[in-house]
Amino acid sequence: MGTNRLTQLRETSPNGFSLVEVMVSFLFLTVASLALLQGFELAFRHYSLAQSHWKVTVELWNRIEQLRANPSTQEEVLQIFPAARPLYRTVVSIPGRAEHSGWEVLRAEK
Amino acid sequence: MQKNKGFSLVEMMIALLISTILFLAFFSIVSQFQIWSSNLNLLMERDANVWLAPLLLSRWITPAGNNRWNQNWSGVAVQTGRIEINSDIHGPQGFPDSELSASFEALVLRCSKSNLRVKSGSGSFQPLIKNIADFEVDSENMPLISVRLKAVTDRPLFVLTENLSESTEFLFFLRNYRLNLFSEDPR
Amino acid sequence: MMSPARGFSLITAIMLVLLMTSLALFLHLRITTQWKMATNVESQLYSLVLAENGIEYARTLLPHVELNSLLQGLDGEHSGTHDPEWRSPMPFREARRIDPSAWIPSSDDGLPAYNTQSLLAKGYRAEGNGYFFLRFSNNPEETAEYDEDHIVLVRSLGIVPNQLRDPFFPEVRNNVALIEARFRQERVFSVPSPLTLFGDSGFFDWQDEQFSVEGGEEFGVSLVSVSQSTLYQNLVDSLSIAQQERIRGQGAAPSIRDASPAYISERIYQSLFKPDFWNHFLAQLPKFVDGLTGGIAFLPDGGVLQTSFSGILVARGDLILQDRAEVEGLLLHLGAGSLVLKDEAEIAGGVWMSNLDSTGEVLKSRPLSLRVSGSPAIRYDRAAIRKALTYFPPTQLGWRILFPETVQ
Numbered sequence: 001m002g003t004n005r006l007t008q009l010r011e012t013s014p015n016g017f018s019l020v021e022v023m024v025s026f027l028f029l030t031v032a033s034l035a036l037l038q039g040f041e042l043a044f045r046h047y048s049l050a051q052s053h054w055k056v057t058v059e060l061w062n063r064i065e066q067l068r069a070n071p072s073t074q075e076e077v078l079q080i081f082p083a084a085r086p087l088y089r090t091v092v093s094i095p096g097r098a099e100h101s102g103w104e105v106l107r108a109e110k
Numbered sequence: 111m112q113k114n115k116g117f118s119l120v121e122m123m124i125a126l127l128i129s130t131i132l133f134l135a136f137f138s139i140v141s142q143f144q145i146w147s148s149n150l151n152l153l154m155e156r157d158a159n160v161w162l163a164p165l166l167l168s169r170w171i172t173p174a175g176n177n178r179w180n181q182n183w184s185g186v187a188v189q190t191g192r193i194e195i196n197s198d199i200h201g202p203q204g205f206p207d208s209e210l211s212a213s214f215e216a217l218v219l220r221c222s223k224s225n226l227r228v229k230s231g232s233g234s235f236q237p238l239i240k241n242i243a244d245f246e247v248d249s250e251n252m253p254l255i256s257v258r259l260k261a262v263t264d265r266p267l268f269v270l271t272e273n274l275s276e277s278t279e280f281l282f283f284l285r286n287y288r289l290n291l292f293s294e295d296p297r
Numbered sequence: 298m299m300s301p302a303r304g305f306s307l308i309t310a311i312m313l314v315l316l317m318t319s320l321a322l323f324l325h326l327r328i329t330t331q332w333k334m335a336t337n338v339e340s341q342l343y344s345l346v347l348a349e350n351g352i353e354y355a356r357t358l359l360p361h362v363e364l365n366s367l368l369q370g371l372d373g374e375h376s377g378t379h380d381p382e383w384r385s386p387m388p389f390r391e392a393r394r395i396d397p398s399a400w401i402p403s404s405d406d407g408l409p410a411y412n413t414q415s416l417l418a419k420g421y422r423a424e425g426n427g428y429f430f431l432r433f434s435n436n437p438e439e440t441a442e443y444d445e446d447h448i449v450l451v452r453s454l455g456i457v458p459n460q461l462r463d464p465f466f467p468e469v470r471n472n473v474a475l476i477e478a479r480f481r482q483e484r485v486f487s488v489p490s491p492l493t494l495f496g497d498s499g500f501f502d503w504q505d506e507q508f509s510v511e512g513g514e515e516f517g518v519s520l521v522s523v524s525q526s527t528l529y530q531n532l533v534d535s536l537s538i539a540q541q542e543r544i545r546g547q548g549a550a551p552s553i554r555d556a557s558p559a560y561i562s563e564r565i566y567q568s569l570f571k572p573d574f575w576n577h578f579l580a581q582l583p584k585f586v587d588g589l590t591g592g593i594a595f596l597p598d599g600g601v602l603q604t605s606f607s608g609i610l611v612a613r614g615d616l617i618l619q620d621r622a623e624v625e626g627l628l629l630h631l632g633a634g635s636l637v638l639k640d641e642a643e644i645a646g647g648v649w650m651s652n653l654d655s656t657g658e659v660l661k662s663r664p665l666s667l668r669v670s671g672s673p674a675i676r677y678d679r680a681a682i683r684k685a686l687t688y689f690p691p692t693q694l695g696w697r698i699l700f701p702e703t704v705q
């Protein structure tokens with residue numbers, strides 16, 4: 001019965017129309033805000049991804065600097081020609097960070 | 111006419127109730143939105159400069175001490191919270207000229223007023239990287255130098271109480287301090 | 298009739314949503330920028346790592362190459378210095394936009410090569426789609442075409458192709474780093490005779506007449522004085538007529554020359570007269586040894602060698618080569634103690650003897666001591682000496698990063 005009155009009101013009164021309109025607007029706003037919040041969460045996630053990417057980069061850099069200062073024994077030997085002293089090759093990567101390809105390091109023996 | 115009025119009151123009450131709920135929901139979302147946005151901005155501000163630190167520092171620190179033999183200056187001097195870097199890396203002909211004449215050849219780095227500051231030659235300290243609360247340099251493992259930066263946000267974040275300072279360590283191997291079998295003395 | 302207020306709430310809501318959307322877009326842009334920055338820092342740092350890999354490659358190659366051939370390139374002609382960035386593998390501008398896999402050098406001067414074979418004709422492709430390119434050039438104190446001081450510059454260019462293109466700089470495709478290192482390939486021990494004696498006096502004991510010092514086209518013995526020297530007299534007095542015949546070179550016997558003027562005048566040898574040279578060399582030597590089978594070996598307290606050795610053998614104290622001991626390369630006997638050559642010991646290459654006091658500001662010489670018995674032989678072998686010298690790593694005299702604004 002109320003619905004009928006409402007329908008009647010919508011058809012006859014501009015005041016009644018505003019109520020529905022406000023409700024629709026709020027609904028729209030809420031849905032839009034929720035979507036944006038989702039977007040924000042995504043933005044946060046992207047940002048922390050960028051942050052961790054940078055941290056991995058710094059870790060890779062630090063490992064390489066350490067390797068240059070204190071050579072490791074687990075390096076592949078590259079012989080640039082048979083008589084040459086060995087050139088040591090290592091691919092430095094961070095375990096579990098597949099998205100970050102390893103960095104190649106060459107190091108002369110002496 | 112009277113019926114219409116009575117119906118409007120009920121309608122108004124329902125409308126008010128719904129509006130209040132919706133307003134509350136909406137404003138809580140908006141305030142959350144604002145908090146997140148503001149926090150993210152603060153974090154991004156904190157990181158924007160710090161993320162460039164490895165590039166800037168590697169370019170200055172790794173070639174430290176270039177062409178220092180037979181000169182009256184040392185390549186690297188480390189004190190608490192401060193590093194002095196001298197590298198003759200440029201001259202009028204594009205090659206080292208045994209003088210620390212270019213602006214980037216004699217540098218001092220230290221931290222003050224939440225900024226990592228750099229002093230070039232006899233100039234004054236200028237801000238280099240913002241949002242840096244602490245700067246430590248360790249030369250114990252020379253020629254490997256460790257630089258620690260503690261980055262902070264401009265102001266505390268909203269709502270979140272966790273510690274938002276971010277400490278990062280960078281290692282730099284000083285290439286001009288690599289061991290040589292023969293003396294580096296320019297003959 | 299419709300009220301003018303109709304649609305106000307909706308419009309307000311839409312405007313609010315628009316406002317929030319624009320905020321979100323702004324944040325998205327900032328996050329994208331930060332992401333780009335993180336990626337860019339990664340590529341920039343990796344290009345620096347790659348450029349340094351090139352310097353390490355050059356460090357390995359340098360002891361094996363003849364610098365003047367290297368500077369001229371495989372075509373044997375230096376192409377000149379017209380391009381302002383001729384010392385670099387390629388100009389910065391080109392490095393930023395090329396496809397590194399399709400690089401063709403404009404000139405072959407200074408490109409890495411060994412025994413007429415180009416080594417990195419297309420650069421070195423590393424893990425993660427990175428590259429480095431190398432070029433050697435003569436140090437600016439000398440002409441571009443000819444090296445005399447054994448000092449050379451090497452520039453290594455690291456390139457990491459951009460993963461994210463910048464719409465504002467579409468021509469910039471690569472992250473680039475350029476490093477220049479200055480190396481000196483040591484030739485101070487490139488001895489001119491099978492036996493080179495660096496000092497002012499010596500004690501020589503030749504017990505038999507079966508030994509042999511064979512210089513071939515060179516003098517048998519070269520003497521280098523540090524100051525007032527009686528070395529020549531000490532040597533000649535110690536040899537009988539028959540023994541003098543055992544020191545041959547340039548078709549004559551005895552073949553002994555005073556090499557002091559050559560050592561004093563030639564720049565590469567001048568450091569031998571400085572105490573700092575010896576102090577540094579002896580202090581660092583233990584950190585550069587390979588072992589007693591070959592390469593660089595150091596016997597600080599002397600010892601007995603009965604087997605074969607190939608490379609550079611440095612000894613102090615009494616060193617005895619006996620039985621069928623064989624040394625191919627260089628034997629440096631430094632400091633007090635005697636060098637004793639016995640039985641059928643053989644050295645193919647050269648022997649250097651010095652006994653120096655490098656504690657003061659001026660280098661002082663102390664008597665040398667050489668004892669020879671049986672039928673040992675010292676045969677001058679230029680190729681063996683050259684090979685042995687390749688075990689000495691290049692001395693790094695400088696290392697700097699170059700930028701487009703500072704490169705020349």
